[in-house]
Amino acid sequence: MHAHETEPRHRAPGHASAHESHEGHPPEHLAGGDLDARHPGSVDHALSEAAAPALAVRDVSLTYPDGTDADGTPRTVTALDHVDLTLHRGTMTALVGPSGSGKSSLLAVAAALIRPTSGTVTVAGESLTELPEKELARIRRGHTGMVFQQPNLLAALTSREQLVLAAHIAGARGKELKEAGDRADHLLDQVGLVDCGDRRPHQLSGGQRQRVNIARALMNDPQLLLVDEPTAALDQERSRSIMELLANLTHQFSLASLVVTHDTGFVPLADECVTMEDGRLS
Structure with a gap:
């Protein structure tokens, strides 16, 4: 199967793709004295890592045990079958397909919630297949934002507190929590x-509530945004508003967004679209 490469087809005014922003000039966080000048190779390494795809799925398969045959032979169910997918920052990719085709399994593998049976998954230049569970949690907190179908907000917390809690869980303390509060206010503004x-x-x-859910997913400045059926419980008007918001945020924050949607009417809002059927992408 050929690898699926996603590149941005349109951008918000003034937006530059991840590739353009790294051509000729290093990113701001690499331009100053952050890197040790005694190790010139460290600059090249950091630039290479920054320009890497936000998500690279290579020949990934996922199988589950499914009991045994009459003769005792173990049976398996194939959820993902030799899947290849590459996502670059600044691009929103719609993932469509029938129920049970493997869409949620692909999101779970990309989010480091489950390990594939075979193949490799790389997020922000780091191979998930080789990392211990503790490090996978770091990837989930730092590089990946997740938006679930149900927002699952805590009833006792305000919208702002929901976002600040996400930063606290990721390790923010003291002054960092004050900064997290400022970022929460900014993100709530960005999602309307x-x-x-x-x-x-x-x-x-x-x-x-779904807008709070999206803002919370952006609190820790992820490269990769994974979104599972964000409009399933909304009417047509609110659904379109949410999908337009996701497209705008993808370009504004230079995210690589993978959005599972059952409604193909929203596909034109995405930069790219891939279809999954029987665990394979087409």
Whole structure:
């Protein structure tokens, strides 16, 4: 199977792709004295890592045990069958396909929630297949943002507190938590909830709760955004608004977004679209 490469077809005004932003000039966080000048190779390594695909899935298969035959031979079910997929920053990719085709399994593998049976998964230049569980948790907290179908917000917390808690779980303490509060305010503004920071989930509509969910996924500045059926519980108008928001945020924050959707009507909002059927991408 050929690898699926996704490149941005359109961008928000003033937006540069990950490749363009690294041609000629290093990123700001590499331009100063952050890297040791005594090790000139470290600059090349860091630039290479920064320009790497946000997600690279290579020949990934995933099988589950499914009981045994009458003669005792173990049976398996194939969820993913030699899947290849590459996502670059600044691109939103729609993932469509029938129920049970393997879409959620691919998201789970990309999110380092489950390990593939075979093949490799690389996020932000780091191979997940070779990392111990503790390091996988670091990848999930730092490089990957996840938006689930159900927001699962904590009833006792305000919208702002939901976001700050995500930073706390990722290790923010003291001054970092103050900065997290400022970032939470900024993100709530970006998702159209500038006046909802002090509201609790029961005071928000379904669409607003999903916007908080999206903002929370961006709190730790991820490269990769994985989104599972974000509009399943919303009406058509709110669904389109959420999909447009995801497309705008993808370009604004230079994310690599993989969005599972059952509604092919929203596919034109994505930069790319891939279809999954019987565990294979086409």
